[in-house]
Amino acid sequence: MPSAVTTPMTVAELCALAPVIPVLIVDDLASAAPLAKALSDNGLRALEITLRTPVALDAMRAMADAAPNAVVGAGTLRSPADVKAAVAAGARFGVSPGLTPAIADAAAEAGLPLLPGVATPSEALAAAERGFDHLKFFPAAANGGPSALGAWASPLGGLKFCPTGGVTPQTAPEWLALPNVVCVGGSWMAPARMVAAGAWEEIGIMARAAAALHA
Numbered sequence: 001m002p003s004a005v006t007t008p009m010t011v012a013e014l015c016a017l018a019p020v021i022p023v024l025i026v027d028d029l030a031s032a033a034p035l036a037k038a039l040s041d042n043g044l045r046a047l048e049i050t051l052r053t054p055v056a057l058d059a060m061r062a063m064a065d066a067a068p069n070a071v072v073g074a075g076t077l078r079s080p081a082d083v084k085a086a087v088a089a090g091a092r093f094g095v096s097p098g099l100t101p102a103i104a105d106a107a108a109e110a111g112l113p114l115l116p117g118v119a120t121p122s123e124a125l126a127a128a129e130r131g132f133d134h135l136k137f138f139p140a141a142a143n144g145g146p147s148a149l150g151a152w153a154s155p156l157g158g159l160k161f162c163p164t165g166g167v168t169p170q171t172a173p174e175w176l177a178l179p180n181v182v183c184v185g186g187s188w189m190a191p192a193r194m195v196a197a198g199a200w201e202e203i204g205i206m207a208r209a210a211a212a213l214h215a
C-alpha cells in the first residue's frame with residue numbers, strides 16, 4: 001500500500017491539531033495500525049512514536065499508511081542518526097528529550113519540524129537562539145509542574161510549550177490553562193497492557209476524552 005500523501009506542517013500547526021499529543025511506545029508492529037486508527041479516528045491526530053523499540057520505524061510507516069488522517073512523527077530523537085532514520089521512515093515531525101547543536105543541524109538539514117525538549121530557562125534560551133519557539137517542557141511534572149512553567153511565561157515571553165512527562169487527564173487542564181502552553185504530551189491513553197490486549201475501543205474512548213480536554 002502506498003504511503004499517505006503528506007503536506008509540510010510547522011510545529012505550531014502540529015500543536016494546534018489537538019490538546020494532547022500521544023507519546024507512544026510500540027512493542028508489537030501488529031498493534032501499530034489499529035492503535036493509530038483508534039487515536040486519530042477519535043481526535044488525536046498528531047502521534048509521536050518514540051524510537052525506543054526495534055519496530056518503531058516500521059510502526060511509523062504502518063501508522064501513516066493505516067491512518068491517513070494522522071500526522072505521524074518520531075520521538076526520542078537523541079542523535080543526528082536518529083533524525084535521519086526518522087525522516088527516512090516518513091516522520092512528519094520529530095521530538096527530542098533535549099537539544100544539541102548536532103540534532104538541531106540534522107533537523108534543519110532534513111527539513112524536519114522539531115519539538116525539542118528543554119528543562120531549564122537556559123536550555124529554552126539556547127533553543128530560541130537556534131530559532132525554536134515551540135518547545136517541549138520535559139519532564140514536566142518532575143520539573144516543577146504547572147507552577148514552574150507558568151513562572152517562565154513572562155520572562156520567556158514568545159516561547160510556547162508542550163509539557164510532557166507525568167501529565168495526566170486530571171492535571172492536563174491546569175497545564176492547558178497556562179498562557180505559554182499550546183498542548184500537552186502524554187502516554188495515558190495508550191497503556192501498554194491495553195495495547196497488548198488490543199483494547200482499541202477502550203483506547204478510542206480515552207482518546208476521545210483526551211481530545212476534548214481544555215483549560
Ligand SMILES: O=C[C@H](O)COP(=O)(O)O
Nearest residue numbers: 023164165166167186187
Ligand atoms: O518519557 C515519557 C514520555 O515523555 C511520556 O510521559 P508519560 O508516560 O508520563 O505520559
Ligand SMILES: CC(=O)C(=O)O
Nearest residue numbers: 050075076095096097
Ligand atoms: C521523552 C521524550 O522527550 C521523547 O521520547 O521524545
